[in-house]
Amino acid sequence: MPEPLVEAIAAGRIYRRGGTSVPALGRATCRIFPGDRIALLGPSGSGKSTLLHLMAALDRPTLGEIAWPALGAAESLRPEKIALVFQVPSLLPFLNVIENVELPLLLGPAGQSARAAATGALDLLGLSELAEKLPDELSGGQAQRVAMARAIAGKPRLLLADEPTGQLDHATAEALLDKLLSHFAARDTAILIATHDASVAARMAKEWRMSHGILETAARIAPVP
C-alpha cells in the first residue's frame, strides 16, 4: 500500500470572529492516495473550501492534524507538489495568460522549461489563442480554464480544484474534465474536485460528501473511467 499523499486525522478548523467561534470544518479524517479521483460534494458553506485549503497547506487546522506522508513538509508542497484551482478569480491581473500559467513553474525549480510547459498546458486545454490576453480581457469561464491550465502545467502529485467548472456550461465542463482526466490517466496524480455538479462528480472514482462541516468519505466508490 503506497503512502498517502495527504492524511487528515480528526482535522478541524474553527474561525474566530470577534468573541465568537465559527466552526468551518469538524474533525475530518481522510486520506488521499496517488491516482485517486475524488469528487467532494456538498452545499455552499459546508466546509469544502476549508478542507481543500488545509490539504494544500494554505491554512492550518485548529483541531487534529494534517500530514503529507508522501510529499514531505508543508513548506515544500506548493507549487510543484500540490496545485490548486481556486474558487475565486485567481489570475494575477498584471500578467497575461501565458505568464500567469508559467508563474508557478518559475516559482518552483522548473525555471528554464517554464514557458514550454505553460504553452503545453494551454494547448492541452485549447487556450493557446488566449496566451497574450490579460485576465481582465477574459470571460469568467476562460479565466477558470486558464487557472486549471496553471494548475496542471507543473505536473503536480496532487491537484485540488475548488469548483473548477462553476462558471462553465455543461459541454465545456465535460470537455475540460475529459482533457483533464485523459491528461492524468497514465499518471498517478491524485485529483480532488470540490463541486456542486453531480455530472462532474459522476466522472470521479470516489465521492466524498460534506454537510455542515462534517465529511463523509465513503459515499460512493466507483472505478476510474
Next chain:
Amino acid sequence: MISIWLSGLLARRLGRLLGTATGVALAVALLADLGAFLVSSSASMTAKAAASLPVDWQLQLSGGADAPAVTAAIGKATAYDRLETVGYADAEGFEAQAGGTVQTTGPGKAVGLAPSYRRNFPAQLRLLLGSLDGVLIAQQTAANLHVGVGDSVTIRRLSLPPVDVRVDGVIDLPNADSMFQAIGLLPGAAPQAPPDNVLLLPLDRWHRLFDPQAAGRPESVSIQFHIGIRHAGLPADPEAAYAQTTNSARNLEARIAGSGLLADNLAARLDGVRSDALYAKVLFLFLGAPGAVLAALLTIAVAASGSSRRRRDQALLRIRCATNLQIMSLAAIEAVSVAAAGIAIGWLLAGVLSAAVLHAAIFAPGMAIWLGVSALVGLIATAAALLVPALASARNLTVMQAAATVANLPTPLWQRIYLDAALLALSAILFWQSQNSGYQLVLAPEGVAASSVDYHAFLAPLSFWVGTGLLTMRLLGLSLGRGRNLLAQALRPVAGPLSGIVAASLARQRRRVTRGAVLLVVAFSFATSIALFDTTYNAQSRIDAELTNGADVTVTGTSAAPAGSMLSRLAAIPGVAAAQAMQHRFAYVGNDLQDLYGIDAGHIGEATRMSDAYFHNGDARATLAALAGRADGLLVSEETVHDFQLQPGDRINLRLLSLADHQYHVVPFTFIGVVREFPTAPKDSFLVANASYVADQTGSSAAEIALLRSSGDPAVVAQAARAVTASVPAMKVSDIGESLHLIESSLTAIDVAGLTHLELVFAILMAAGAGGVVFALDLVDRRRALILLSALGATHRQIGAFLWSEALLILTVGSVLGLAGGFAVAQMLVKLLTGVFDPPPQSLILPWGYLFLSLLSAAAVIGIAAIAAQIFSRRSAARGLREL
C-alpha cells in the same frame, strides 16, 4: 445608503482613508505654515525696521514758524515719546593752528544739540575721544584740521566775525546721511552728500553764535525737530504701518500748514520694508509655491493610489443600478471625510512645526485667511483626487472598463499635447530672456532699498520643475513599455529567475510605477533645490556679513589711534587664527574724495575671505598677485573706472594726506585692475593699494583697521578684543554676528532661515510621503495579488523580488533624476536671485548631509512598506483569500 457606505469605508478602508488624509494634511500644513512665515516675518520686519531707525521724523521749521504751536500739532498728528530741537547753521569753514601751520577747511555745518539729545537719540553720535559734553568735532574734520581734545577751532560764520571754540570731544556721526539730509527735495532728486566738516555745539551756545547769523542770512540757518514716534502703536504689517505713518505725516503737514517741511524717515524705511515684504513673497513664490504644488500633487497621487479599487467599487454600484448622482454622492462622502480629517491633521501639524521652526502661532491675528486658504486647497485637492475621477469614470468608461484591474486608459491630454516639452521650452526661453536682459530679481543698492520683481521670471524654474516631472513620466512610461527586456536584465540581481515576469508585471503597471517614481523625482527635486539654495544662501549671507564687517572680527581705529598698532596683542587673543592690518585713508581722485585701503596683498586673504566675485576678472588670486607684484599698483572701483575712463596701465595721480606737513600731495599710482567689492569698503567708489607704498608716500604706516579671523566663536574673540582695546575709546570692535543681524533686517537677507527650515522639513516629509506612502497605498490596493502569489507557492524571498524590484526602480529613478533636476532648479534659482547674493556665489554648495537624510527617509518609508507587504503576504493565504 450613505451611512452604510460611510460605515463600510471606515470599517474596511480606514487605512486608505487615513493615508489619503495624510497627503491632504501635508498640503494643508505646508500652506498654513507658509502663511505663518509671511505673517510673522512681515511683523518682525516692521518691528526691526522701526527699532533700528535713529530718528523717525525730521521737521524743518520755516522762518517765523510758531515752534510751540508746531510741537502741539505734532502731538495731535501722532503719538511720540521723544522730541529734540536741533539747530543747523552753514559756516564758511573752520580753521585751526597745528604745528605752526594754519589748517583751513572748506564750507561746513555747525549743529546745535541740547544735552538731552544724546540720551534720546543715542545712535546719532559715537564718541571717539574726550567727552560728549561741550563742543564736539566730527572725526574727519578733526583729521583735516589736525586738532584733538582741548585744541581751539575757529568757526568762520557767514557775514559775521569768526569765533573760537575749544574742542571737548571727537565724534563719529554714524547716520550723517539722514542727519544732514536736504528736506523738501522733490522725489527722485539726487541725494545730498553730508557735509565734509561738522562741528557740534550745545544748543544754547549755538543760539548765541548763530541767531545773529539767522537775522542777517536766514537761508543759512535752520531749526529742526527730531522726533521719535511711539512704535508700539504701529501695525505689524509693513504695508499698514507705512500707510499709517504716511497718513500721520500728511495730517501733520495739514495741521502746520506750511510752518515746516517734514522728512519722514520712518515712512522711507517702512517703504523699504514693504519691499522686504515683497521679497518675502518672492521667496514664498520661489520656495513655497513649489512645495504647495507638490503637496497638492501628493494629495492627488495618494488619493489616486486607490483609484483602481475605487473604480471597481463604483463599477459594482453601476452594475447594481446606482445612478451617477448616487455614485457621486458616495464619492463626495469619501472626499468630505478625507478632507475633514486631512485639514484637522494638517492644522495640528502646522501648529507643531510653526511653533518649533518659526516660533510663531498659526492661530495668530492675520492667519485667518491663510487657514481658510489651506483648508480650501485641501478640500479642492481632495475633490480633484476623488470626485473628478469618479465623474470621469461614470461618464466615459463602460462598466467593464471601469471594473478592469489593469485599466487600458486613454493617453492623458498632457502627453498628447506635449505639455512636458512645451514647459521645458518655456522655461529655457524665460531663463534665457531674464539672463540676457540683465534683469536682477532684487536690487539692493545703498540707501533706501528697492525691489524690481519680474514675475515672469518665476515661471522659468517652475516650468522646468513641472516639465521635468512630466517628461520623466513620459520617458519612464515609454521605457517600461518598450524596454522590458532591458529592465528584466537590470532586475536580475534582485529578482533572479523571476526578473522577466517581474519586468512584465512592472511594465503593465507602468502608470502606477511611473506615478510613484515621478512623485519622488518631483519631491527630491524640490528637496534638493531648496537645500542647495538654502545652503548657498546661508553661506553667501555669511560672506555678505564678512564683506560688511571686514572679517570675523574687525577692530576699527583712527589715524591717530590706529588698530594696527595693537595687532600683535590682538593676534595673541585665544581663538584668533589670523590677523592682518589694513590702512583706511582718504584720497582725492580729481575733486572726488574716496576711501583708500592699503593692504598686504600677499597675506590679506589669511584674515578675511577674498572672493573671486570681488574682482572684475573673477580671479582674486591673480589680481592680488598682480597688486603685490607692483608697488604702485592700484585697484579701482568700477564706478571710478567708468567716471574717469581709465584703461589698465594708466597712471593715476591721487592726492594723499602727508604726515610730514598735514597737506594733501600728489602720489602717482598705476591702474592694474578693477575691484567690485572689498571688506568694509563702500559699494560705490573706493581704491585698493599696497600698504607699504601708501606708507612710504605719506610718511605714515598707521593701519586704521585690524582684521581678525577666528577659529572659534567670533563673539568671544570680539569680547576679548574689546578688553584689549578698552584703553582706547576710539577703537571700535565688531564681529560678524552683528553684521549678520544687520543684514538679516535688510533687504539682502530677510530671515529666510525659518522658511527654508520649514521647507526642508516638509521636503523630507514629502519625499517620504511621495515614495513611501504612495507605494504603501499601492501595495494595499494590490494585497490580493500578494496573497495569490503566496497561495501559488511563492516564497518570502520570491514575493520580495516583486516588491523590492518595484521599490528599487522607484527609488533609483526618483532619487537620481530628482537630484539632477533639483540641482538644475537650484542653479536656475541662484542665477535668477543673483541680486539677492552680494557677492554672487561662485558655485552651489552641496548639502550632502541633508540630501542623504532625504534619500534615507524616502528609502526607509519605501522599505518599511515593502517589508510590511512581505509580512502581510505571509499571513494565512486561505484567510486572506476569504477576506478579499
